[in-house]
Amino acid sequence: MSSLSIRPVATKADRKAFIELAYRLNGNDPNWVAPLRSEVAATIDPKKNGWFSHAEAQLFLAERDRKVVGRISAHIDFLALEMPAEKGFGPGTGFWGLFEAEDQNAAKALMNAAEDWLRKKGMTKSMGPLSLSIWEEPGLLVKGHDHPPTILMGHHPAHYQGWIEALGYAPAKKLLTYCLNVENGFPPLIQRIVAAGEKNARIHIRRVSKAKFEDEAAIILAILNDAWSDNWGFVPLTAPEIADVGNKLKPLVFEDLIRIAELDGEPVAFMMTLPDMNEVLRPLKGSLLPFGWLKLLMWLRKPKSHTMRVPLMGVVKRLQSSRMASQLAFMMIEFIRRDAVVDYGTRRGEIGWVLDDNQGMNAIAHAIESKINREYLIYRKAL
Template sequence: MANPALSIRPADSKADRKAFIALPYRLNADDPNWVPPLKSEEAEKIDPSKNGWFSHAVGQLFLALRGDAVVGRISAHIDTLALTLPPEQGFGPGVGCWGMLEAEDRGTAHALIVAAEDWLRGKEMTRALGPISLSIWEEPGLLVMGHEHPPTVMMGHHQPHYQEWIESAGYAGVKTLYTYELDITKQFPPICGRIIAAGEKNARIRIRNVDKAKFDEEAQIILAILNDAWSDNWGFVPLTPPEIADVGKKLKPIVFEDLIRIAEVDGEPVAFMITLPDLNEVIAPLKGNLLPFGWAKILWWLRKPKARTMRVPLMGVLKRLQSSRMASQLALMMIEYIRRAAVANYGASRGEIGWILDDNQGMRSIADILECDVNKKYEIYGKDL
């Protein structure tokens, strides 16, 4: 008997959204390196009433079906803030996105991408970028190198064959994102020690922990540095107040004061570094479910977290300092102080820095000085519609 014909439909009902969330758990079940995300967080991500990103974005979810069986999914979406940005920074007028792609086979993936493209054309978009799931601040890019490693917290993981499926749909790579790994139990190279020692002798410089009791105030300091430091970067879209509230709610439980540092020069905050213990190590065995005992396991871990891996998702130095020697000095000082705390207080042995844009020479130079190795590459693809 022939297979039922493939059909693509919008995923608008509650049942459709449940099926949209459930599909990756089946398709990735045999991948030992895939970390099942918490289903509750996935539901919030696609819910416009619970994801602050939708305050400046619109989107549509699609399901692919053969008969009654769900065999694929994709999102198509437009960030209205991104439309206002200079085209040389990746977005700009007419640029929409798709993401959250999962499919059983090549033909299904192609049909889903076509559906997303058609939706974007219907919204007068002239170019598509993908995969970006959903915000550029969430999980941008397709994993194209490093499939043998499980993802760290807030990073994506994809099957190797997706690369050919996307490229054969007419997409070309437009931006590569790197992550770097390093053994944090070892001392950094001697040149790093000399730079850090010189900074410690500079009375103008102060590297301090964040104060979790002043969480909102500290978050505003970091956000102000971030928006200045990253404003010229490819793909940069300023975080809005609703998104900041969401990030604060999500990250506050895994914010530890000695893992997030702010650098001050002459009393002014000019740089920051955020480090997170790899929560994926805890949630991986939960298979996406907080019930019946998953929530208790997470709460118990949060009391005194131990993690093999620490991820550095964000660093920033004010633009006016970025070409100076002090910028590298501040970065190395924060990295070293957090390295010591991660090893001594959390039992960590491994660090992962990223993602880092392929043209971010400042951060890539620091990674080289630290003798880090590239362990993963993510590719963002583009196609004119």
């Protein structure tokens, strides 16, 4: 009978095996988009991921007959430990993520190893998957397996849900993404709201300036940390994370796709939109060689993207219960929609992720006639 063993990732070869497993297990799924191996390597490298400035992680491999059959991360975010427990995390909260397994026995052994590591670190509950940060790829895909994800969204085999729940994990929070057609504009009511805002001298919706990238990033970070601070699962983004994310996403920053809303000259809201790079990554199968780098470079110079994703959007907290908040949101969405259709050939938009109980964002999504297309679950278990 074949023996199964779990061991911590310790060497460069281990890290390579950890990365490669996902390509073997998911390669035959037509809707899985292979990430660039270099990006995955950077995610798990403390020298290249600013998240590690306030976190620690241990990676594990499952092996059977010297063959890697599973992987998992166990990690602690020290900022998450400082958050109020009623907001989802808080004292004693440990996490797991980057989960892949060839079979249910490997899945159980990996989860046991992650939980044991968390217990030894003094954690009293385990949550996941978070890979690795709440700001990266949180949640397990439980609805929407029939189409590929957009950029920076996860895609997981449907059977993982049963394996995780069989180990005593219960859903803690549901995350949603919405899709919509953007070619033909929005309903008349939304158009009237936008038109009224365009006539309001107090409101100015501007494009970001790539020449002032760091200054614009600081403005967006300040709005984001204020706007999201009361949300479930909130952990503040830090300067090291912003620096690393900025370097990663800077090639995807196009001035007409990111807007900052100013009220009486003060930045109070923003919306970030990214062309769906997964459209060009999908045929590359995770590698830029031999000619993938050229295809990607040509696309980045003047991307044509059928789909745009809105990963982040926020309005400062003091305005969130006002009509102004939704008006600013609709204006930014409409201004970006116009440019995306004309300049990038965009036909489809995706908004998310959005907490299932975020009434404001869900109301905005419904008002522009978008539909839920993917659902993710974050699970919790007492240790």
